[in-house]
Amino acid sequence: MEQKQIGISSEQLEQDMIQQKPFLLFDLRTKESFEKSHVSGSVHAVCDTNAKEKILPKIPKNAKIVLISEPEEYAKEIAQMMKSFGLDVYFLIGGFSSWKGNLSKGDTGKMILADSLVQKLDKVFLLDVRDREEYSEYQIPGSVNIPLSELFDAKTISSIPKDKEIVTICPHGNRAMIASFALARAGIESKTLAGGLSGWNQVLKPVTIVKEPVQIIQVQKVGKGCLSHIVESNGEAIVIDPLYPFEKYIDIAKEKGFQIIKVIDTHQHADHISAAKDLAKASSAKLYLSKYEGYVFDANFIGDADQIQFGKTVLRIIHTPGHTPGSLSYVVNEKYVFTGDILFVESIGRPDLRDKVEEFTDDLYNTLHNKLLKLPHNTMVFPTHHSQDVKPIDEAYYSTIEQSKKLPWLDIPKQEFIKKVVSITLPRPMNYQKIIAVNKGELELKKDEIPDLEIGPNRCAIDIN
Helix, strand or coil: CCHHHHEECHHHHHHHHHCCCCCEEEECCCHHHHHHCEECCCEECCCCHHHHHHHHHHCCCCCEEEEECCCHHHHHHHHHHHHCCCCEEEEECCCHHHCCCCEECCCCCCEECHHHHHCCHHHEEEEECCCHHHHHHCCCCCCEECCHHHHHCHHHHHCCCCCCEEEEECCCCHHHHHHHHHHHHCCCCCEEECCHHHHHCCCEEEEEEECCCCEEEEEEECCCCEEEEEEEECCEEEEECCCCCCHHHHHHHHHHCCEEEEEECCCCCCCCCCCHHHHHHHCCCEEEEECCCCCCCCCEEECCCCEEEECCEEEEEEECCCCCCCCEEEEECCCEEEEECCECCCCEECCCCCCCHHHHHHHHHHHHHHCHHHCCCCCEEEECECCCCCCCECCECCEEHHHHCCCCCCCCCHHHHHHHHHCCCCCCCCCHHHHHHHHHCCCCCCHHHHHHHHCCCCCCEECCC
């Protein structure tokens, strides 16, 4: 391929910019060189293996791209490679040093951290630029889907509101960054969600629900609907179903002035990676797990009728199979029950993720009617998940046994219940088999692999409404 076919001169590029022609301008130099000085309107980009495999195929074919390097050879090489993807791409002839137009300094990428976005969700326009099929699988509530390829259409651009702060979203932030750049070329300011949906999925939000005689803090994984709980008594705390990043629990304990002495899971989770083992190790706490779940690593194994002491409080254990064979529920002070994935605010746990749906459905019915629903009616119920449709109470998700008894399907005969549950076909949690293997201890996972593995809805409940 000849240079004249994929090269663009400094003069021509400057003329295109003056005429406001739409194109993407990527600077491939080092981050340090870019921040020191770069062509105004360009954005820093890295063309590594990840970009080649996951980003380039997603760039729309109707987007003109200009690459800058110093010297020109690297940009030319990458341009030739990108041409093989069918992209309309060029390199700046003579490299960065040939540019005679306007220069800028600093990092042009405007980012917003997931923790900050949580605080202002109702005040921003969330623009998800993934493909429609990706978006249909999982999305941030309230977001609007406009695939990246459509952002290069003037009519589509004109439909984006101008009266709200715009935040662009994709799995890791790469396509969203390109989208923000495309919007900027059209005169629309926006920010990119740092880390994308992968980063969004790691935000933990603590909410204090009960202050005395024990303190109960619900720690919510905002992007996935996962719930964990810290229960504190007389300066000692037990953490139930901890989530990643586990450091959040240590920070909360330090801020509140108590010590985490015990960590427990209700069951082997199928939708997210348990942080129980790492949190216990980091906080020098004892790790307790169900003796019925077949874990292949060491812990203090517990079962039905066992008790765990912390502070001035006793936690009583009930074996509550149905979602998994070894699911446990925890009763504290005979006032609060932590039900894992057996009983939710709006629904009940699904029994099919271990491929023994009829057997587990029988267990599920017995657990609900012969154990949990026999607790005092004013017992507060704290599950491990909630759906997007559930409205929080003072920012927290919980119910009572009295409310649970009013859920659909819990007032019908056993055989009818089993027939209804078994007949339901639900999509499985994304990556659930691998997640189960990790949580059981059969598969090792690097910490930086967790966010991607957890992307997606929790899908642990039956839709009974």
